[in-house]
Amino acid sequence: xxxWHATAHFIAHPPPVDWRDDLARRIGRRPRRVGLWTxxxxxxxxxxxxxxxxxxxxxxxxxxxxxxxxxxGATHAGLTQLDAGLPMPFTFMQSQxxxxxxEVGRCLEWQxxxxxxxxxxxARALQLAKLGAARxxxxxxxxxxxxxxxxxxxxxxRLVPA
Amino acid sequence: xxxxxxxxxxxxxVLGDDVPSVLASLxxxxxPPTPVAVAEGIHWPVYALAPSxxxxxxxxxxxxxxVAAQTGDWGPRTAPLFVASSSLDIGFMEHExxxxxxxxxxxxxxxxxxxxxxxxxxxxxxxxxxTSALNAVLAAADLIRSEEADEALVIGIELxxxxxxxxxxxxxxxxxxxxxPFGAQRKGLVLGEAVAALRLTSRPARWQVAGxxxxxxxxxxxxxxxxxxxxxxxxxxxxxxxxxxxxxxIKVQAAGxxxxxxxxxxxxxxxxxxxxxxxxLKSAIGHTLGAAGAAELALLVxxxxxxxxxxxxxxxxxxxxxxxxxxxxxxxxxILLNVVGFGGGHASLVLKDAGP
Numbered sequence: 001x002x003x004w005h006a007t008a009h010f011i012a013h014p015p016p017v018d019w020r021d022d023l024a025r026r027i028g029r030r031p032r033r034v035g036l037w038t039x040x041x042x043x044x045x046x047x048x049x050x051x052x053x054x055x056x057x058x059x060x061x062x063x064x065x066x067x068x069x070x071x072x073g074a075t076h077a078g079l080t081q082l083d084a085g086l087p088m089p090f091t092f093m094q095s096q097x098x099x100x101x102x103e104v105g106r107c108l109e110w111q112x113x114x115x116x117x118x119x120x121x122x123a124r125a126l127q128l129a130k131l132g133a134a135r136x137x138x139x140x141x142x143x144x145x146x147x148x149x150x151x152x153x154x155x156x157x158r159l160v161p162a
Numbered sequence: 163x164x165x166x167x168x169x170x171x172x173x174x175x176v177l178g179d180d181v182p183s184v185l186a187s188l189x190x191x192x193x194p195p196t197p198v199a200v201a202e203g204i205h206w207p208v209y210a211l212a213p214s215x216x217x218x219x220x221x222x223x224x225x226x227x228x229v230a231a232q233t234g235d236w237g238p239r240t241a242p243l244f245v246a247s248s249s250l251d252i253g254f255m256e257h258e259x260x261x262x263x264x265x266x267x268x269x270x271x272x273x274x275x276x277x278x279x280x281x282x283x284x285x286x287x288x289x290x291x292x293t294s295a296l297n298a299v300l301a302a303a304d305l306i307r308s309e310e311a312d313e314a315l316v317i318g319i320e321l322x323x324x325x326x327x328x329x330x331x332x333x334x335x336x337x338x339x340x341x342x343p344f345g346a347q348r349k350g351l352v353l354g355e356a357v358a359a360l361r362l363t364s365r366p367a368r369w370q371v372a373g374x375x376x377x378x379x380x381x382x383x384x385x386x387x388x389x390x391x392x393x394x395x396x397x398x399x400x401x402x403x404x405x406x407x408x409x410x411x412i413k414v415q416a417a418g419x420x421x422x423x424x425x426x427x428x429x430x431x432x433x434x435x436x437x438x439x440x441x442x443l444k445s446a447i448g449h450t451l452g453a454a455g456a457a458e459l460a461l462l463v464x465x466x467x468x469x470x471x472x473x474x475x476x477x478x479x480x481x482x483x484x485x486x487x488x489x490x491x492x493x494x495x496x497i498l499l500n501v502v503g504f505g506g507g508h509a510s511l512v513l514k515d516a517g518p
Binding site: 095 | 202255285301305333334376
């Protein structure tokens with residue numbers, strides 16, 4: 001299964017001003033207790049699947065997400081709350097890539113093989129994601145919060161073996 | 163397609179700094195958790211690594227070198243390296259000044275590990291909370307099966323940090339005293355620190371990684387979901403070409419959660435009828451989160467090969483209708499290792515004794 005093609009490529013870099021409203025429209029609810037990074041991931045994943053004209057991600061597909069900085073804002077806030085001796089259940093949850101995967105799966109109403117993996121060579125991370133994937137293919141995303149002058153980015157590909 | 167084998171293991175945890183010392187400690191009855199302060203007046207027990215000299219990064223590098231060395235000589239070190247962790251370098255960040263924190267990125271931790279090992283091959287980070295190490299094994303197995311690599315090193319790492327302990331404490335998931343998987347008086351999980359290494363190889367060895375599955379279900383992000391347990395078990399069995407009746411032992415998740423332990427048992431009963439013997443390792447080393455898949459696999463293989471078995475010195479919950487095995491089953495060909503994690507992650511691995 002060495003040849004793949006993209007049935008959709010969605011990029012929001014930066015997302016439009018009303019992206020949160022757009023996400024709520026697309027999934028029929030406003031996410032609650034979800035951090036910015038996770039919400040960006042949900043938005044990109046849903047938009048990419050819509051662009052692929054797929055109502056649902058097949059059960060046998062994989063989701064793979066990469067990010068250099070992850071939930072930076074929530075992690076930073078959580079450390080500050082820890083310093084202050086404050087309880088931080090929601091901030092802690094928002095800092096975890098696993099929670100992002102859970103929320104992406106939930107907003108797609110999908111249960112399956114989702115993972116967060118990265119490599120300095122992004123092409124290797126994508127290649128790894130393809131290895132062993134089933135014919136239902138892959139939903140691959142790169143999600144970054146805003147950093148310095150770099151705007152937030154959520155970029156996704158729906159890839160299937162040719 | 164190449165088959166995938168376990169070519170070596172390494173482990174440092176509360177019980178010791180290498181597999182022989184870990185097994186010797188287990189034989190003596192183990193080591194209790196120690197209290198870790200997360201805020202004034204708030205302590206939680208943790209199955210911690212023995213204290214050692216140096217700062218956080220020095221301890222990380224020294225432990226990683228020691229544990230990786232237990233898996234044998236790696237020659238030029240050009241194989242893929244998978245660093246699996248839930249907390250990554252948050253323990254280091256806790257000691258940094260606030261404005262210097264998180265200045266790098268999520269791959270920095272794996273880079274530090276790779277430098278400690280003088281590693282030349284590609285380096286991956288896998289971070290999916292408690293299923294991190296099993297997901298790293300599944301990814302490494304994909305590489306070997308597709309003949310993109312002959313070998314791969316998976317290292318699961320969870321080192322001391324207050325952030326994780328405080329986070330789990332704030333979510334009211336922790337027990338105040340000790341871990342009692344499936345126990346009548348279980349009150350939650352007890353975290354553990356560990357560094358564990360797995361050498362995966364295409365060269366035939368006693369233990370074959372026959373298959374596995376990873377299933378994320380977001381409906382209950384801090385708990386076990388029965389349909390996901392079904393899916394992970396059935397997926398791992400299908401990839402291994404096995405049926406439920408072929409499994410001789412299940413290494414359960416059983417973190418000691420009042421609710422999740424019960425869901426896990428019910429879900430397993432729906433896949434396996436009758437249930438094969440069960441073993442739990444978390445009362446010995448705690449829940450080592452992102453390292454758990456590697457640490458518990460290394461410990462279980464060590465127990466089987468050395469004839470040591472974890473004792474259960476607390477009453478089990480009779481309402482669950484299960485028992486934990488008191489010794490290794492006499493017939494032990496296929497083992498299922500289950501890890502269920504924070505964030506709705508559920509992962510299974512089938513380990514097959516490929517020996518004569």
